[in-house]
Structure formats: C-alpha cells, structure tokens
Amino acid sequence: MSEFTLNTPTQEPELDTAMKVVFQWNYDPEVDELRRLYVKAAEAQWISSRDLDWDRPIDHAKFAATPLGSALPVEQTSFWKALPEETAWELTRRTAAFRLSNFLHGEQGALMVAAQLVNAVPHTDAKFYAATQTMDEARHVEVFSKYIQKLDMVRPIAPPVKRILDVTLQTDDWLKKLVGMQIVVEGLALYSFRQMRQLTEEPLLKDILTYVARDESRHHAYGVQYVERCVPCLSDAQRTELEDFALEAARTLIDERNQQTLLTSVMQIWTEVGIDVAELFACIDRERDDLIKRMENGRRLGPVQGFVIPTLRRCGLLSERVATHFHDFLRANLGAQLVGADVEEFMERLPELPHDTAAWVLGAN
Ligand SMILES: [Fe+2]
Ligand SMILES: [Fe+2]
Numbered sequence: 001m002s003e004f005t006l007n008t009p010t011q012e013p014e015l016d017t018a019m020k021v022v023f024q025w026n027y028d029p030e031v032d033e034l035r036r037l038y039v040k041a042a043e044a045q046w047i048s049s050r051d052l053d054w055d056r057p058i059d060h061a062k063f064a065a066t067p068l069g070s071a072l073p074v075e076q077t078s079f080w081k082a083l084p085e086e087t088a089w090e091l092t093r094r095t096a097a098f099r100l101s102n103f104l105h106g107e108q109g110a111l112m113v114a115a116q117l118v119n120a121v122p123h124t125d126a127k128f129y130a131a132t133q134t135m136d137e138a139r140h141v142e143v144f145s146k147y148i149q150k151l152d153m154v155r156p157i158a159p160p161v162k163r164i165l166d167v168t169l170q171t172d173d174w175l176k177k178l179v180g181m182q183i184v185v186e187g188l189a190l191y192s193f194r195q196m197r198q199l200t201e202e203p204l205l206k207d208i209l210t211y212v213a214r215d216e217s218r219h220h221a222y223g224v225q226y227v228e229r230c231v232p233c234l235s236d237a238q239r240t241e242l243e244d245f246a247l248e249a250a251r252t253l254i255d256e257r258n259q260q261t262l263l264t265s266v267m268q269i270w271t272e273v274g275i276d277v278a279e280l281f282a283c284i285d286r287e288r289d290d291l292i293k294r295m296e297n298g299r300r301l302g303p304v305q306g307f308v309i310p311t312l313r314r315c316g317l318l319s320e321r322v323a324t325h326f327h328d329f330l331r332a333n334l335g336a337q338l339v340g341a342d343v344e345e346f347m348e349r350l351p352e353l354p355h356d357t358a359a360w361v362l363g364a365n
Contacts, residue, residue, distance in 0.1 A: 182223025
C-alpha cells in the first residue's frame, strides 16, 4: 500500500494568485436568471459510477471515427490506411489520450477557477451558481481521467493550455476570471466536446460527452448571463481591459506557433509507436489537395470565430477596436477566405449564438 505524504512528485510548485475575496451580506435573489440556473444545475447533478457503464471495454472499431484534433485529417491519408490494424489502433488511442488529457487538465483548471469564483464574485446568486459548477468540474476531472486510463495514460498538459489556466487563476479581477474561463476556455471546450460527441461512435465516450456537454452549456450560460449584466456598469477603460484580456486568451489558444507546439507533441507520440513521421508528412504533402477538398465539404467556422467571438459580442465586449485585432490575427492564422477580407466582412460572417445552447451542443449539426 502506498504511503500517504503531503508532497507527491505529481504536484506542481505552488502558483501565487492575487484573488480578492468578497463577503456579500444580502442573501436574497438579485440576479434572478443566475438563481434559476443554480436550481437547474442542482437538479441536473449526476454521478459517474451510477450513471455511466464503466464495465464496457472500449470498442476499437467504433473508436476510429473519434476526431484526433489535427489540422488535417491524417487518418484519411493512404499512409495511415496502409498501416497494420494494430499500429493504427496504437496511434489512434495514444493521440486521442493526448487530446483528452488536455481536456482533463483544462477541467482541473476550471475546477479551481470555479472555486475561486465562489470567493471572488460579489453577488450571492453568482456564488451559489459557481458552487454547483465547482461540483460539475470535479466530476468532469473524474470521468475524463477514468476514461483516459482505460484508453492509454494521462499525458502532460500542453504549454499553451497551462499558460491560459495560470493567467486566469492568477488575475485578481473576478470579471477577467469569468471572461477567461467561462467565455474563452469553456467556449472552446464546448465547441470541441460537441464536435467529438457528434463524430465519435464509441458508446462510453459518447455517453461521457453527453453528460459533460450538458453541464458545460450551463457554465457558458452563467458566463453570458452574468457578464452581460456587468459590462454596462464598467467604465470605458475597464471594458477595454476586459476585451484585451479575452483577445489575449483566445490568441494564446489558437496562435499558429502554439499549434506548432501541439503538433510537435503529437509527432513525439507517433515516433513512440515507430512511425516514420517524415514519410507520413511526405504523404500528407502529396495528398494535401485531396484532404483539403474533403475537409471543405464539411468546413465550418472554427471555435473562436464560430462561438467565442459571438459570445463576446452578446456580452458587449466586441468593440470595433477589438474586432479589428481579432480579424487581424485570425486572418494571419486561418486565411482571408475563411475569416473575411476586412473587418466588415468578418463581422457580417459572425453567426448568432444558438438560441438554446444545450440543444445545440447535443444536436446533430
Ligand atoms: Fe467542465
Ligand atoms: Fe465547465
């Protein structure tokens, strides 16, 4: 039996944070929509060991449709298709474990930010809601870690994900915590969970993502409903600072150099399995046009343009000034064709937020 100790090798050095704690002596409802969301969250609690069937082995064949998260669908190259079945499974499960590990570590960050929000937000209803979210995030950490261990092993956090969690935990401004976590990180997560849930055919993973995505749609609703109430109370300077915080957070997550860091980690995993990565890339190069054509058939806006920026607009955090910065960096990363030639075109292409996020996230398209 392992010995209990205060310090374990898996612990990170402590991170100094600057959170301010607020007592609120009025316990009556002040923000009705948040009070309702809190009740809804309490009613929707679920239990991993009771509500999910963990005894099912992972279905290898059905797992194959799970998106691996790479920019181009490598699994559709002739190189990949010619691999022995066992090697293809090794690649799939390890790459998926890498992607899910980053979801898992993100969930731990969300757990800690939600707990900070209980202390830092100034309204009772918002503290109550953050308490239910803390419980939700603990469950998400639990289910993702359990699933990853069935699949492979937990991989270390990718540096860009760690950076954004640190910044959100460290700020002393509760509104920045709300915008960084509830709008940017959760917005991206919601988009990725939705896509993975739609595409995967692995029954246990699909069930997990159904429960998790339902919770996440409430977390996003909390961010939207609370931030949109708060923004009109801010000075111009405060609003500008908050807009810039959101911009930096989104930039950290999808910047091309950071995408490169993610790709390097994935390549290391492939090398572990004995894949000749140079040969795989040569094959991607040869088949690039075909892969892009296939992708374009189902091409959609990415998570930032398709979801995070529309959320910021809804909350009153998308001035023309910050929209121009968003357009510049998205165009540099994704190209004008997808993003729009200028900021007017960019704004015109921004979709409306779904009317019912919970239905959208669990919907078919
Ligand atoms: Fe979560
Ligand atoms: Fe969440």
